[in-house]
Amino acid sequence: xxxxxxxxxxxxxxxxxxxxxxxxxxxxxxDEVRAFMPAPLPPADPALMIDGALELAHGRxxxxxxxxxxxxxxxxxxxxxxxxxxxxxxxxxSQIEGTQATLEDVAAFEATNEAADPHDVQEVCNYVDAxxxxxxxxxxxxxxxxxxxxxxxxxKRLMKGVRGKGKLPGEIRRSQNWIGGTRPGNARFVPPPxxxxxxxxxxxxxxxxxPDALPPLVRAGLAHVQFETIHPFLDxxxxxxRLLITLLIEHWGLMRSPLLYLSVAIRRRQQEYYARLxxxxxxxxxxxxxxxxxxxxxxxxxxxxxxxxxxxxxxGADRRRLLATSGATVPTMRLLELLPSHPVVTVARVTRLxxxxxxxAAKAIATLSGLDILRETSGRDRDRVYRYQRYxxxxxxx
Numbered sequence: 001x002x003x004x005x006x007x008x009x010x011x012x013x014x015x016x017x018x019x020x021x022x023x024x025x026x027x028x029x030x031d032e033v034r035a036f037m038p039a040p041l042p043p044a045d046p047a048l049m050i051d052g053a054l055e056l057a058h059g060r061x062x063x064x065x066x067x068x069x070x071x072x073x074x075x076x077x078x079x080x081x082x083x084x085x086x087x088x089x090x091x092x093x094s095q096i097e098g099t100q101a102t103l104e105d106v107a108a109f110e111a112t113n114e115a116a117d118p119h120d121v122q123e124v125c126n127y128v129d130a131x132x133x134x135x136x137x138x139x140x141x142x143x144x145x146x147x148x149x150x151x152x153x154x155x156k157r158l159m160k161g162v163r164g165k166g167k168l169p170g171e172i173r174r175s176q177n178w179i180g181g182t183r184p185g186n187a188r189f190v191p192p193p194x195x196x197x198x199x200x201x202x203x204x205x206x207x208x209x210x211p212d213a214l215p216p217l218v219r220a221g222l223a224h225v226q227f228e229t230i231h232p233f234l235d236x237x238x239x240x241x242r243l244l245i246t247l248l249i250e251h252w253g254l255m256r257s258p259l260l261y262l263s264v265a266i267r268r269r270q271q272e273y274y275a276r277l278x279x280x281x282x283x284x285x286x287x288x289x290x291x292x293x294x295x296x297x298x299x300x301x302x303x304x305x306x307x308x309x310x311x312x313x314x315x316g317a318d319r320r321r322l323l324a325t326s327g328a329t330v331p332t333m334r335l336l337e338l339l340p341s342h343p344v345v346t347v348a349r350v351t352r353l354x355x356x357x358x359x360x361a362a363k364a365i366a367t368l369s370g371l372d373i374l375r376e377t378s379g380r381d382r383d384r385v386y387r388y389q390r391y392x393x394x395x396x397x398x
Contacts, residue, residue: 018284019045021229024193031185035176036281037192038229040203041222042214043286050218054287057294058215064301065217065254071308078257080315081308083341084395085259090127092263093242096270099123103396104344104387111344112385123162127239130154131258134247146208146251148172148201148232155233155240164235172197173234189278191231200230208248216252220245221293225280242266264303265296310394315340318373327367331356335364336373343388345374 021038042048050058072078084103091103101120106128108114115121134154137143144150156170168174173194180188192200204226212219227241246258266273269292276292279285315336322328322336331354338353339345345353350361365386368374378385 018043018286020280020284020286028184031183033184033190035184035190035193036229037196038200038226038281041207041226042212042219043222043284048214048218048222048286048290050215050290054290054294057291057298058218061217061294061297061301062215062254064298064305065249065260068259068301068304068308069255071305071312072257072259074308074312077337078259080340081259081311082257084311084343084391085261085304085307086128086131087124088395089242089246089258089261089263090124090131092261092267093239094120094124094127096242096263096267097238104392107344107387107392108385111342111346111349112383119162123158126158126160126162127243130157130240131243131246133157134243135250135258138247138251146247147205148198151232151240151244154243155236158236158239167234167236172201172232175234177231177234179231189281191229197230197232201232204230216254217249217294217297218290220248220252220254221290221297222286223248224293225277225286225289228277229281259304259308260297260300261304262296262300265299268299269296307394307397311340311391314390314394318371321371322368322373325367325371327370329364329367331360332364332367335361336368339368339373339388340391343391345386346383348383 019039020043021036023034023036026033026035072081075081087106088103091101091106094101099120101115101117101124105115105117105121106124109118109121109125131154134150137150137153138146144153152170152172159165159167159169175194176184176190178184178187178190184190204223208219208223214222224241224245227244228237231237233240242263245262246260249255249260250258272292273296276285276289280289319333319336322332334354335345335350342349342353345365347358347362347365350356350365351358354361354364365374369376369386373388373390374386375389376384377387377389
């Protein structure tokens with residue numbers, strides 16, 4: 001969907017009473033094309049006020065996030081949850097964009113490098129890598145701050161070797177894109193022209209790093225809408241926009257780790273998600289978006305608390321069952337503790353993880369299989385694959 005924007009802009013006029021942006025209108029190939037130019041954040045005329053029902057929604061969302069932080073603190077190693085929660089967000093965010101890969105597909109691919117649809121799985125793995133790269137940069141004193149450059153680096157990794165790899169990975173678009181329809185003239189939404197993208201992103205970046213009276217959680221939701229409205233890339237904007245929420249929530253100290261898989265709530269209410277984004281642009285309805293976003297945060301955080309509690313109980317029960325048997329050797333106990341962050345294993349993988357011999361790895365797997373902690377899922381006589389099935393089951397429940 002590439003379109004070269006004409007050099008002449010015919011006219012500019014206010015888009016709506018609340019100044020959420022302006023339209024640049026041109027004529028191209030006989031069509032009137034209206035590209036939306038978002039006003040810089042924060043919302044103004046009138047300002048967005050977090051009071052009344054929005055204040056209550058904000059309080060409920062923050063309380064749910066606090067409960068998720070407490071749940072994460074229950075375990076000796078956050079990796080117990082981090083592996084699954086990050087990948088669950090990656091899977092769901094990618095599914096919103098049309099991929100079909102599941103969390104189990106991703107876990108199996110990471111263990112065996114095998115997948116029925118490797119392209120879909122690789123897209124999810126790229127999302128995980130993009131988040132990892134971005135978090136590492138922000139955490140490093142010499143790394144990139146949360147910025148357009150950082151999002152470009154994440155986008156480059158997101159698009160590596162998958163669909164969209166030919167659409168300027170890691171680069172701001174240089175041509176017009178659009179959403180819906182077959183051309184800009186009949187599109188559902190036309191983002192800003194390419195020649196103003198850098199300025200729009202610079203405005204967003206400045207607002208992210210400037211003081212603001214709005215609560216950080218609300219600001220994360222506003223930044224997401226602004227990013228999606230700018231639509232700075234030719235592909236992958238939805239995933240990078242949702243990744244931006246994750247980065248901001250951690251950057252502003254609301255969570256210590258990226259354990260909030262917000263896409264679970266967005267996917268359940270996907271049509272409303274798109275409608276709320278559109279209503280900001282067409283009606284200036286920042287309040288409606290903010291209420292929706294805060295409710296999604298609450299739902300996602302509560303879902304995370306439920307999953308974390310059940311996973312903690314599951315691992316504890318499995319540990320007690322193992323300790324009650326004669327097979328509770330040190331290698332077997334070490335393997336059980338590693339399973340939450342490596343829920344699909346092979347003998348070769350366990351040999352590497354435990355830095356032990358193949359017979360010792362095989363014996364540890366056999367012990368856990370005998371307790372039905374691990375289940376063989378490949379049906380093969382050689383190179384067999386084992387899953388921590390109940391653990392994955394908790395993560396994949398909707």
